[in-house]
Amino acid sequence: MAQHKAQKQQAQKTVCDLKIGESGEIIGLKDPEMALKLLEMGCLPGTSVKLNSKAPLGDPITIIVNDYTLSLRLDEAETILLKEN
Amino acid sequence: MAVTTQAQELQAEKVTPTLQVAKVALIGNPNSGKTSLFNQLTGLNQKVGNFPGVTVDKKTGICQLSPKQKAQIIDLPGTYSLYPKSLDERIVINLLYDVSSSHQPDLVIVTADASNLKRNLLLFTQLADLQIPAVLALNMVDVAQQEGIKVDVQVLQEQLGVPVVPVNARTGIGMAALKIIMTQQLQASGETFYAIPDALKTVINPIQERFELRNEYMALHYAHQYKSLKFLSEADVAWVDKLLEQEGFHSNTQQASETIARYTRINELLLDVVRVEKADKAEKFSNRLDQVLTHKVFGYLIFFAILFLVFQAVFTWASYPMDMIDEGIASLNSLIQENFNGPLVNLLTEGVIAGLGGVLIFIPQIAVLFAFIAVLEETGYMARVTFMMDKIMRKFGLNGKSVVPLISGVACAVPAIMSARTIENWKDRMITIFVTPLMSCSARIPVYTVLIALVVPEKYYFGFLNLQGIVLMGLYVLGFLAAIFSALLLKVLLKARERSYFIMEFPVYKMPRWKNVGLTIFEKAKTFVLEAGKVIVAVSIVLWVLASYGPGDSFERAEERALEQAQGMNLSEVQTDNLIASLQLEESYAGIIGHVIEPAIRPLGYDWKIGIALLTSFAAREVFVGTISTIYSIGEEENVSTIKNKLMSEKDASGDPFFTPARAFSLMVFYMLAMQCISTLAIVRRETKSWTWPLAQLVYMTGLAYVMAFITYQIFS
Numbered sequence: 192m193a194q195h196k197a198q199k200q201q202a203q204k205t206v207c208d209l210k211i212g213e214s215g216e217i218i219g220l221k222d223p224e225m226a227l228k229l230l231e232m233g234c235l236p237g238t239s240v241k242l243n244s245k246a247p248l249g250d251p252i253t254i255i256v257n258d259y260t261l262s263l264r265l266d267e268a269e270t271i272l273l274k275e276n
Numbered sequence: 277m278a279v280t281t282q283a284q285e286l287q288a289e290k291v292t293p294t295l296q297v298a299k300v301a302l303i304g305n306p307n308s309g310k311t312s313l314f315n316q317l318t319g320l321n322q323k324v325g326n327f328p329g330v331t332v333d334k335k336t337g338i339c340q341l342s343p344k345q346k347a348q349i350i351d352l353p354g355t356y357s358l359y360p361k362s363l364d365e366r367i368v369i370n371l372l373y374d375v376s377s378s379h380q381p382d383l384v385i386v387t388a389d390a391s392n393l394k395r396n397l398l399l400f401t402q403l404a405d406l407q408i409p410a411v412l413a414l415n416m417v418d419v420a421q422q423e424g425i426k427v428d429v430q431v432l433q434e435q436l437g438v439p440v441v442p443v444n445a446r447t448g449i450g451m452a453a454l455k456i457i458m459t460q461q462l463q464a465s466g467e468t469f470y471a472i473p474d475a476l477k478t479v480i481n482p483i484q485e486r487f488e489l490r491n492e493y494m495a496l497h498y499a500h501q502y503k504s505l506k507f508l509s510e511a512d513v514a515w516v517d518k519l520l521e522q523e524g525f526h527s528n529t530q531q532a533s534e535t536i537a538r539y540t541r542i543n544e545l546l547l548d549v550v551r552v553e554k555a556d557k558a559e560k561f562s563n564r565l566d567q568v569l570t571h572k573v574f575g576y577l578i579f580f581a582i583l584f585l586v587f588q589a590v591f592t593w594a595s596y597p598m599d600m601i602d603e604g605i606a607s608l609n610s611l612i613q614e615n616f617n618g619p620l621v622n623l624l625t626e627g628v629i630a631g632l633g634g635v636l637i638f639i640p641q642i643a644v645l646f647a648f649i650a651v652l653e654e655t656g657y658m659a660r661v662t663f664m665m666d667k668i669m670r671k672f673g674l675n676g677k678s679v680v681p682l683i684s685g686v687a688c689a690v691p692a693i694m695s696a697r698t699i700e701n702w703k704d705r706m707i708t709i710f711v712t713p714l715m716s717c718s719a720r721i722p723v724y725t726v727l728i729a730l731v732v733p734e735k736y737y738f739g740f741l742n743l744q745g746i747v748l749m750g751l752y753v754l755g756f757l758a759a760i761f762s763a764l765l766l767k768v769l770l771k772a773r774e775r776s777y778f779i780m781e782f783p784v785y786k787m788p789r790w791k792n793v794g795l796t797i798f799e800k801a802k803t804f805v806l807e808a809g810k811v812i813v814a815v816s817i818v819l820w821v822l823a824s825y826g827p828g829d830s831f832e833r834a835e836e837r838a839l840e841q842a843q844g845m846n847l848s849e850v851q852t853d854n855l856i857a858s859l860q861l862e863e864s865y866a867g868i869i870g871h872v873i874e875p876a877i878r879p880l881g882y883d884w885k886i887g888i889a890l891l892t893s894f895a896a897r898e899v900f901v902g903t904i905s906t907i908y909s910i911g912e913e914e915n916v917s918t919i920k921n922k923l924m925s926e927k928d929a930s931g932d933p934f935f936t937p938a939r940a941f942s943l944m945v946f947y948m949l950a951m952q953c954i955s956t957l958a959i960v961r962r963e964t965k966s967w968t969w970p971l972a973q974l975v976y977m978t979g980l981a982y983v984m985a986f987i988t989y990q991i992f993s
Contacts, residue, residue: 223528223529223532224528224775225775225777225779226528226532227359227528227531227532227535228361228777228779229779230532230535230536230539231356231357231359231395231398231535232356232395232779232781233394233395233539235536235539236536243563244563244566244567244570246570246663246664246666246667247570247571247572247575247576247664248664248667248668249667250666250667251663251666251667251676251778253566253663253782257392257394257395258391258392258423259391259392259395259781259782260562260563260781260782260784261779261780261781261782262659262663262778262779262780262781262782263778263779263780264666264778267777267778267779
C-alpha cells in the first residue's frame, strides 16, 4: 500500500491530489476524448484550478476554475494534470 | 456601467423590416437564463412539439414584436458548444446545419451569463463563425456586479460585431430592446474568431462544395459531426467517411486545438471588456450553503426530509383535487345516465368519460410533483442531489441524474421517464427509463389500499406505527429494490455506446422564478394529457367493449339467470342490478378471456375473476378496484370498507375465505412489478424511438411479476 502510494507520488500530479481549498495550475489533459469536454468548460492549460469540495462519499468533487464551480467525478478529475510545485 | 437599452445605439446594419414571421432561435449555455428569457418573450404562447426526426421536445412560442410583427421563437436545448456531447445538444446542430430545412432560423439570440462571460462566449464565437445573424443577450449583469465584475457593453459590442443587449431575464428588463432588434434584418458578424488551418482545406473544400455550404467553418463541422447529422443520407456519410480517412483527419486533435485557439482569442478580447474590481472575493454564499446542504450527515438528512415533504404533498395535498375530479366525473356520468339511455350512452359514460377521468385524475399529482421538481431545479438544489447520489447510483449502472426520474416515478412513470432526458449518456438513460416504472406509482395506491385493508389488521405499535402503513411502505421499498437490482442486471447486459460524463457546471443557489415553475407545471400536465391521454382513452374504449358485449345472446341469458337467482334470494333492486352486472361480465368477451387465462394464473392463486381484473388493468392498473367491484357485484359507488367487507365474505370452492393473505400478497407483488400501463409503454416508445424498449419492458416486468407473485403465493400458503 505504502509502495503504491509512493508510486502515485512519483506519477504526474493531478486534481485528485489536491486538498480542499488548495489550488494548482493545469499543464495538460491526459485523456484526449475527455479533454474536449474539459477544454470547453474552460479547463485550459495554464488555468488555475482550486479543489472546492467533495461529495459526502468522496466522489464526485467540485473545483473552481475561471471563477465558477464545476463538478466532476474523480476519474475525470484524474485526467487533469497539474504543475509540480 | 452604462446599460444600453436603446436599439438605435446598436451597431448592426439595418435593412428594411420583413413582414413574414421571422424565425428566431434561442441558444445558450445551461443556467444562462435561456428558459427564463424564452418565458419572458413568449408568455403562455408556447407550443411543445417534436423536432423532425428526433423525439426531443421542441418548444416554440410566438412573440409579439410590434403591433404588426410577430416572431416565432424556438427554444433550443442548453449547450456549451456546437460539438454536442448529448442527445439534447445534438438537436442544436441538426437544426442549424441542415441547409434545406424549413426550421433554419433567421436570427439566433445567444444568452450569456455576464458573471461567467468567458465560457459563455465560446458558443457565441462558434455561431458567429458559422455566419448566422446573431444577437448577444447579456444576462445576469446584476449578479456579475455583485461579484465585482464590470462588463463594458459598448466595447463588447464592437469586439463581437453584433448587437449586445443587457437583459434581466428574471425581471424582464431589456425585453423591449431585444424585441426592437428582432424587427431588424440583421447581418451576421463580420468578425471571425478562429482561423481554420490551411492544412484542413483539402478536407473542407470538397465538403463545402458537395453540400453547397455557405462557409468553410460549417464544412469543418460537417467533417467533425457527419455521423450525428440526421439529415445526411447513407451515401453522404460513406463519402465523408472515405474523404476523412484519405486525408487523415483527426477529429479529437482538431477540436482540442480549435477550443484552445478560441479561448485564447476570447481572453484577448475580454481584456478591454471585463474589469474585476474585487480581486479578493469573500467566500461565496453558495459555497457556505453547500457546507450544510452537501454535508456528510446533514446533507442526506435534509435530502430525505425534502423527499418526505414531497411524498406528503403528492399524496395528501393532491388528494383533495383528485377527489373532486373523481366526484365530478362520477356525477357527470350519473347525470348523463339518468337523462339518456342506450348503448351509445354507456359507451360515452363508461368508456370515454371514465377513460378521460382516468387521465384527468393524475393531473393534481403531476402538478404537485413538478412544482417541487421545478423549485428544486430552479434553486440549484437538484444539482446537489445528483452530486450526493452519483457514487451510489453509479454502482447500479445509473447516474446521479437518475435520482430525479426515480423519485418522480413514485407519482407517475410518464413524466418521470420524460425527465430522464437530462441524462447525457445513452446507456445510463436507457437503464433509468427501463427501471423507472418499477417504482410504485400513484396508480398502484388504490390497489395496495384495498388489498392491505383486506388482509393486514389495523394494528398500532408504540401508539403511532400503523402496521398497514408499514406494509405499504414495504411495498414501496420492494419496488425501489426491484428497480435498482434490475438496473444492475442491465448494467452487465448493455454495451455502452459512449462515455458517461459528470462534468457539469455546479450552479449557484438562486431564488426560484415562479413564472418558470408555473409554466413547467402547465407544460408537463398538458404533455401528459395529450400524449398519454389519447392511448388511455382508446384502450379504455376497447376494454369497455370487451367487458360490455358477449357472444350471441349470452347477455340476455345472464340477465335471466340473475333475475331468477335474485328472486330466490329476495334481493333488493340495487342488489339485483349488481348481480346482473356481475353475471354479464362473466359472460362477456373479457370474462371469456378471464376463463381462458385461468390455468396460467392459477399457480399464483388467482381465479378467472382476478383474470378479468388483470386483463382490464392492462391499460391502467388502477382499473383493478373498479373491475373487482363489478365482478363481485359490489356496485360502483361503494367505498373501500364496503369493498373490503364484500371481498372478505367471498368464499372459495371449499367454503374458506377466498382472499387469504397468500392470495392478497401475491396480487400486491404482481401489481407492484407488472407492466400494466399503456401510457408508460407509449411514452417509452416515444422517448427511445423504438418498440424494442417498451416490448422488453413489458416482457421483463410482467415475467418478473409472474415469478415473484408465484414465489409469494407459495411462501404464504
